Amino acid sequence: MRELHSRGRQFTVLSIAILLVTIISAVWLQSVSRTVPEPYLDEVFHVRQAQVYCAGAFHQWDPKITTPPGLYLISYVVFWLTGRCDIYAIRALNVFGVCLIVWESFDILLALRRANRSKTNEEDKSQEDSWQLTLLDAHKAVNIGLFPPLFFFSALYYTDVVSTWYVLKGYKHFLQSQQPNSSLLGPGVRTVFIGIAALFFRQTNIFWVAIFPAGLAVINALRNDQDRQHPTKVQDLSKIINESWQNSVLYDCPVENAGLEDCFAVVISAALVALCKPLVVLRAVAPYIILLFAFGSFVAWNGGVVLGDKSNHVATLHFPQMLYIWPYIMFFSWPLALPSFFRSLDQLPRGAFRSFSKSSVLEYPTWNPPRPLSIAAFAVLGTGAVHYNTIVHPFTLADNRHYVFYVFRILLRHPAIKYFAVLAYCCCGWAAVQILGSLPSPGRWNQTAGIKGNRNGKKKSQASTDTHDDSCPVSFIIVWLAATALSVVTAPLVEPRYFIVPWIMWRLHVPSSSASPFPTDTTRDEPLDSPNVWERVWRRYDFRLWIETIWLLVANVITGYMFLHRGFAWPQEPGKVQRFMW
Template structure:
């Protein structure tokens, strides 16, 4: 029975997301049969490509990957708006599939440089049945991520762009430790170039992000790096990691250069494109002028927490578990939080709080940028958030505390869930085996946090406009790394997450389809609420 559940876990979630996205696509097609908002530019451009007319609309600033994909499927599906939108229904299903594959690859340990004395040490394996079910459920939740799922019913770039970035990340993970360096490099470069055909900012996710991880993996394979688990790390661990990183790289320069060489090629190709194009964007460059907008990294944290509310419950409830009645504490530990762990940090570091809040206050005071669209276009939810945020000059400063709490929760979610005390047999196991078992169950390491934050910052802080779509890939990559270990509490949290994501999608979908309105300046033109 267990093996049967394992075999059917992935097909079940694929059927689920296919049905949910197909229903959304059908409703959008019935209620919004004509192009809406950015589709007004994308659909005609794709249809010109389908007619072998490659004339470029200067209002479009992203590369033509979306239209090239539509050209490929034209012989099968055609090029009317229904066929074009259906492309993203297929893409969201492939995102679910790739998310599952990445989760499985992340469970695979990094191939070590083993000595002869270590060669005979048995390697620990996951409980394949339990973890495959959890990873399939995680993949379903990722594909239901509201800012991503919403556009699976429209003809936008975001879904396919996310798909190719995940394909690039899956390639990186699958090629770790490979002995065919040339073939692996060519594969990484080709998929990276494909990702850049969909969005320029993908360069940070197909080159910078995996290059950073590749450096860490390479140094770890030589035991040249100390990398603390997230739940055990304080500011000194992060500072120490960054301080010693240059030294560690200089100790193994050839190995590091070899590891990042494919990504340097991608960066070089992208740099050549920028020089040839005279800038990063295509079309009307004045519409997307790059600038430094540091508060984007503050807006990220409430975004992460809002869409992941059920996952924050253990961090929120752990501090109060010891003071609860025994029966209530036992109920929560069994069904939601997992067992309490005295080694888990309860109070945040004072130094981390000071550094974050001082930096955030400075960014808010000196670098807050209000794009004209943010307070002018009431079709987008950001309009209403910003109206609240800037209703009074003091509010934006009070929000700094919210940003800090949300950042703390976002990072803590990456920590390993607490586990019961080891069994007697585990206590008597050889130390080497205990170390391997601990490594299997360990949380995300601080190296991932630093690389992920760096790639996220590079991809968003140059944008003056705040859009939920800009944070899709950072959320997806983060969510893929949230530890998921077998247990009733994990299953309950995943179920609550599914319910929450479906509820948000239902609310946003209803508002888009049925809460139409018009502007006095454009009578007769129907407007709709959307991300």
């Protein structure tokens, strides 16, 4: 009965979330279709190819198109069902796609929470906590659907939205396949089919449906196959190596306790344990090896990764892409850093922000400053990448319709600017990683809930574990960075669309915290079974999500307004409206 109530609650909340995103997306689609009724920019190629497929001419292919035909095949199915293949009908596919992304994100968040609960052997939540966690997951899923570089293309006929949905579908299946009662054959076959389907939309999806889950699967398999619990506290490297090699104990500490040396320690530990258990590793990665073999066969048959326009899409090594991603993440996600940032300011010697400490908004840990070794490594590698490997594609400086054009104009205004930017990359990278490990202090929650707790959070009570997700492990950061690097470093062009999937994967793993901008009465011993459930849920809600929602909506409104109403004309193409876009 409890499981039935839980599913009903999840269905209700998810339905409301999808309805909200549907309304916002439909308004955006109507605005675009009314102002820009004809195909714009790359839509010219995509719409034309879709209509060729709708006409049944599957053998005809536009040589300017670089991506596989997955979107056009779906458009053909829509045409077969509805008899419509006009631009409005096929643009509407991406409205549906954004709603599916919200749905998949919600399911992924539930799966991640179940995985955390099984690792900590937590019991079922109370009714209040269940409502709160469900609302948090739905709100996070809505914010993912509103992510501006993704949401913008929900009203245009581009491949990004449906491609992202298939990647999330593959990740959800991976999480479900990691459950203890999951068999090998069934999930393995579905993994291959979902992965191949994702590759029909974008070739770089191979890194997110094969490399990314394979790395996580290996870590999970090594962790689950050991007799004793893996250490989660910082240890001496020699002890880690000894435990990993002799006892096959995987070292994997939380992000909140980690430094650069811990990243190396996790890699070394995983490699040593994997050498001791090759069959465990092979069983974990078998479906992904099949996917990689299929993709390699396609590349060999095609003579390259892209289908058309190969001269302008030559794969190269472009390491500064891994620098650009950090300000990208923080530009869209700065609200998530606010509480910990204020707490860090509160620790300044003069106590300039001491007055804020009385509010529950600051019940977050103070961020640890970046360690000298990490700063030095980032500075050396970042400066080297900027100096020797900065690539400015001709398309970047030739097209002032894209926002990246203006970013690079600033970076190239003076030779020193791109080197000073390394400091900004370093700060944003540190903040993005800290957000993954920022958990609220359980002190105020414990006092509010009538449970005695340690102010420093040294003893983690049941109440504190119920109010947020576990901190992200270092192994996830390593695997995420590897998949991100493989997917973007080979691209000479810098486009916000390339970072959509990395941002979403990062955002899905940001812990949800119970904190409110409203002060709580810490002297009031209120029982957990209080009848006023909704008041308590609201008081413990993660206020960052609301600020994030407002910020994402503001960004969408501004970019939408610029696209629709701030058009301009090029001298070489008089009378033709050019529009700003991501």
